[in-house]
Amino acid sequence: MTATDTPMGTAIRAAAADIKLSAVTKAYDARNVVIPPLDVELRAGEFTVVLGPSGCGKSTLLQMIAGLERVSEGKILIGGREVQELEPKHRGCAMVFQNYALYPHMTVAENMAYSLKVAGVSKAQRTERVAKVAKMLGLSDLVARKPGQLSGGQRQRVAIGRAIIREPGVLLFDEPLSNLDAQLRHDMRVELADLHRRIGATSVFVTHDQVEAMTLADRILILNKGRIEQFDTPKAIYYQPASVFVAKFIGAPAMNILRVTGDGDTLRLSDGQVVANYAGQGNFQLGIRPEDIVIGAGGRLKAAIRYREDLGSHEIIEADLAGQPLRIATPFGDEMDKTSSFSFAFPQTRLHLFDAETGRAIPNSFRQAEAVRRSAKEYQ
Amino acid sequence: MVENARSINIVASILLLIGVVYIVGPLYLTLSTASQSYEFMLRNGVAWYPGNQLFANMGKVITETRIPIQMLNSLLVAFFNALATCALSFLSAYAIVYFRVRWAGLVFALILVTIMLPLDIRVITTYQVASNIFSPLNAVLDVTGLNDVIASVFGTPAHLELSVLNTHFGLIAPLVAHGTGTFLFRQFFLTLPKDLLKAARMDGAGPIRFLFDILLPLSRTSVASLFVLTFLSGWTQYLWPLVGASTPDMQTAVVGLARLVPDADGQVPDFPMIMAGAVLVSLVPLTMIALLQRYLVQGLVLSEK
Numbered sequence: 001m002t003a004t005d006t007p008m009g010t011a012i013r014a015a016a017a018d019i020k021l022s023a024v025t026k027a028y029d030a031r032n033v034v035i036p037p038l039d040v041e042l043r044a045g046e047f048t049v050v051l052g053p054s055g056c057g058k059s060t061l062l063q064m065i066a067g068l069e070r071v072s073e074g075k076i077l078i079g080g081r082e083v084q085e086l087e088p089k090h091r092g093c094a095m096v097f098q099n100y101a102l103y104p105h106m107t108v109a110e111n112m113a114y115s116l117k118v119a120g121v122s123k124a125q126r127t128e129r130v131a132k133v134a135k136m137l138g139l140s141d142l143v144a145r146k147p148g149q150l151s152g153g154q155r156q157r158v159a160i161g162r163a164i165i166r167e168p169g170v171l172l173f174d175e176p177l178s179n180l181d182a183q184l185r186h187d188m189r190v191e192l193a194d195l196h197r198r199i200g201a202t203s204v205f206v207t208h209d210q211v212e213a214m215t216l217a218d219r220i221l222i223l224n225k226g227r228i229e230q231f232d233t234p235k236a237i238y239y240q241p242a243s244v245f246v247a248k249f250i251g252a253p254a255m256n257i258l259r260v261t262g263d264g265d266t267l268r269l270s271d272g273q274v275v276a277n278y279a280g281q282g283n284f285q286l287g288i289r290p291e292d293i294v295i296g297a298g299g300r301l302k303a304a305i306r307y308r309e310d311l312g313s314h315e316i317i318e319a320d321l322a323g324q325p326l327r328i329a330t331p332f333g334d335e336m337d338k339t340s341s342f343s344f345a346f347p348q349t350r351l352h353l354f355d356a357e358t359g360r361a362i363p364n365s366f367r368q369a370e371a372v373r374r375s376a377k378e379y380q
Numbered sequence: 381m382v383e384n385a386r387s388i389n390i391v392a393s394i395l396l397l398i399g400v401v402y403i404v405g406p407l408y409l410t411l412s413t414a415s416q417s418y419e420f421m422l423r424n425g426v427a428w429y430p431g432n433q434l435f436a437n438m439g440k441v442i443t444e445t446r447i448p449i450q451m452l453n454s455l456l457v458a459f460f461n462a463l464a465t466c467a468l469s470f471l472s473a474y475a476i477v478y479f480r481v482r483w484a485g486l487v488f489a490l491i492l493v494t495i496m497l498p499l500d501i502r503v504i505t506t507y508q509v510a511s512n513i514f515s516p517l518n519a520v521l522d523v524t525g526l527n528d529v530i531a532s533v534f535g536t537p538a539h540l541e542l543s544v545l546n547t548h549f550g551l552i553a554p555l556v557a558h559g560t561g562t563f564l565f566r567q568f569f570l571t572l573p574k575d576l577l578k579a580a581r582m583d584g585a586g587p588i589r590f591l592f593d594i595l596l597p598l599s600r601t602s603v604a605s606l607f608v609l610t611f612l613s614g615w616t617q618y619l620w621p622l623v624g625a626s627t628p629d630m631q632t633a634v635v636g637l638a639r640l641v642p643d644a645d646g647q648v649p650d651f652p653m654i655m656a657g658a659v660l661v662s663l664v665p666l667t668m669i670a671l672l673q674r675y676l677v678q679g680l681v682l683s684e685k
Contacts, residue, residue: 068578089584101575105597114593115583162583 014201016045017079017092017169019065024074024084026060026226034060035226037074044079044169047196047203049213051249052223058206059174061223065204066093066172079169089118094163095172099179100155102147102162108134109143112161119166133161136198153184160192164199171196173205177212189215210250214238222246240352244359247287247352253316253327255352256293260286269322273301276351285359287352290316290329299345414438414655421651437656446628447657450636455664456548457621457632458614461555465610466603469561474591476562477569478577488566494559499620506554507545507623514540546630551621555614561606568602569595605675608668612676615665633661 019042026035035057042048050058063069065076067088076084083091094115102111112133113126121129134140137157147155156176163171173192177185193216196203207213213220214234222229222237222245229249230242241247247255260267262280269275275286303319303326315330319342328344353362409426415434416427441447472491476484499506509515518539521527527537544550572595580590596603621632628636637657641649669676 063578066578066582068581088581093582095579095582097575097579099573099575101573101579103576103579103594103598105594114580114585118584118589162579 014164014167014171014199015169016200016202018042018044018077019170019202019204020075020077020080021065022075022077024061024064024076025072026057026064026069027072033226035064038226038228040221040228040231042202042204044202045200047193047205047216047218048221049205049207049217049219050221050223051207051210051213053249054208056223057226058208058223062095062172062174062204062206065091065170066095067091068095091170092168093170093172094166094168095174096156096159096163096176098175100147100159102155102158104147107144107146108139108150108158108161111147111158112165115162115166129165133165136195137161152180153188156180156188157191160195164195164201167199168201171199171201171203173203173207175207176205177207178209185212192216210252214250222249240361241287242361244285244287244354247354247361251289253290253329255287255289256326257354258286258288258321258324258326259356260284269324271322273322275301275346276348278353280362283356284362285354285356287354288346288350290327292347292350293326293328293344294347295328295330295342295344299343301345302341302343304341410655410658413651414659416652418650418652422648427652433652434656434659437652438660440653441657441660445636445640445653445657446631447633447636447640447660449629450631450633451661451664453548453551453625453630454615454633454661457551457555457617458611460548460552461614462607462611464552464556465558465561466606468556469558469565469606470596470599470603472562473565473569474595477566478587478590488562491559491562494557495563499554503619503623506620510545510550510554510624511543512541513544514542545624546626548630551624551630551632552614554620554624555617558610561610564606565599565602568599572598601675601678604672605678608672608675611668612665637661 021038021040023037023039024035025033025037027033038061050061052058060069064071064084065078067083067086071084074084075082078091078093103114106114109127109130113121113130116126116129130143131140134143137160139154139157139161142150142154142158147158150158156179159176177188180188189212192205196216205212205216217234219231219233220237221231224245230237230246232240232242237246237250241250241255244257248257258269258275260269260275261283262268262278264279264281265277266274267276267278267280267284267286278284301321303321305317305319306325307318309316309318317328317330319326319328354360355362411434412430413421413427414437416431417433417436420431420433421427475481476488481487512518521530521538531537544553576594577590580594585593615632616634617632618634618638621635622638625631625635628639631639637654640654640657
């Protein structure tokens, strides 16, 4: 059952609007700058996930788009219209909050219809729209209940229903899944992705959970201290992180970052082991994902095992490589020998090279073109 | 620590019994006296057992004294005191919690200070202001020298005068501003989810709509408990109605009860009638407590937090 094949033929479907931020700044005072000038463009109908550690300004960014926080400087354009001075209700946005923020004294139907009531929509129309949204979200049996009588997942659905009932051009999500348990979170993720496809509104989803970001996003915007670290498709972000910050943030367990030195020919660890061939000199940071490391098979690198975690499907090995910690994920189903040291190799195409000081990626350092090409094709 | 020992139980029971006697004793004497005739009291002194004159005495109170009209005064004072207190406290707490007010902390602290300055302490200054509510304005005009300017322009200094003594408004107004109420509502608002206001704004509701559609319905029980508490305190107010109202028709019932004792020496007061009056006057708050006990308890718990 989808909304598009309801007999009435008037499904909940939004006219998506693009969002453009130009030099948007948020500062409480000269010392306390949350977001330095920020430029970004979100396409109409796109699902953007804003990802970052707590305190990186992602919620502030969302609330500025919504109109709940004032913009210190800069412009916000929604559907080509400047909105930074407008009240939230005139921006065509709706929002889903982390703790649902449902009105406890109203029934589910009243909660969802409240914005329509404020806007002066007639009672008959309100009832009809509520019925439609409730059906779409599987809440039809619960419309007469109060939020206190609902489970977490149901409340979350009501909050989403409240947001989509006005068919807003922009849907904003402020960590909406963080209060749910793991199973429910997964189910809601699937549901959200489906909902986005059906409604088609431009969605901005704030989270600190990389799984949510990877699974939901068309593009991920990674924020660090209010600055954009990278804004790209999930695939591109995984295969070609633009900085050490992104590299460490995406992927579990996190990417290994090793300090290496280039002698113009090869990259070496401090104990002289050669990790890769590279025509560059000086200090670098070399990244390799735990799942990309190939164990055995004549690998020329050696490390001592410090600790191993058996997760059933695979093992996470924590090793010591020339005084630097290294995490390795064994391939699915592989049983590692219970030895204390082992040999392995870094496949050249899976290496990432970053500047030692700035942490920015050094482009085209190793051949990753294949993976990136694949993800670029997917996005178009 | 709750011990389940027999000896402790006995001691506790005895203590409780003493407390009950201490509280119920006077109440019993009130009722028994109220149900005896004046003559019985003159003959026998204290009425240790009840008689059958209760309704006769009550009838006497209703027909021969001003208690009925004074009860109406009490009702007006208590009701509007409670209503105005609720409205004022609710609005000030709303402003403090939901708006970014400059010096909000200081304002709240000053409001709390009023709890430490009850009417009983500032009764003389309150009387002065009530006798001419423009007296603070006059004082400001005098001190700032504005009155000299006015005098030079109009020939005479401005001196406004309006007394609210001996009016219902004058009886109510000084009781209304209430730090406790503001505190109660503030504590309650802080327990509500912070995103409610944001959600309402996203739904297109402005501050006024949020106040009426969301905050007020959610605060129903808090409003009710504050209403009950202030109604009771308004009903039992003694000092201010005594000072602020001078004619018997404007006095409240509690003051009127005290005035039933004749001023003249040597005459034995009609205690049965006075006690019947006391019973009558207590009926309103008693009914209120009986019906709204739940809110009363809730209010006490909330204001203690």
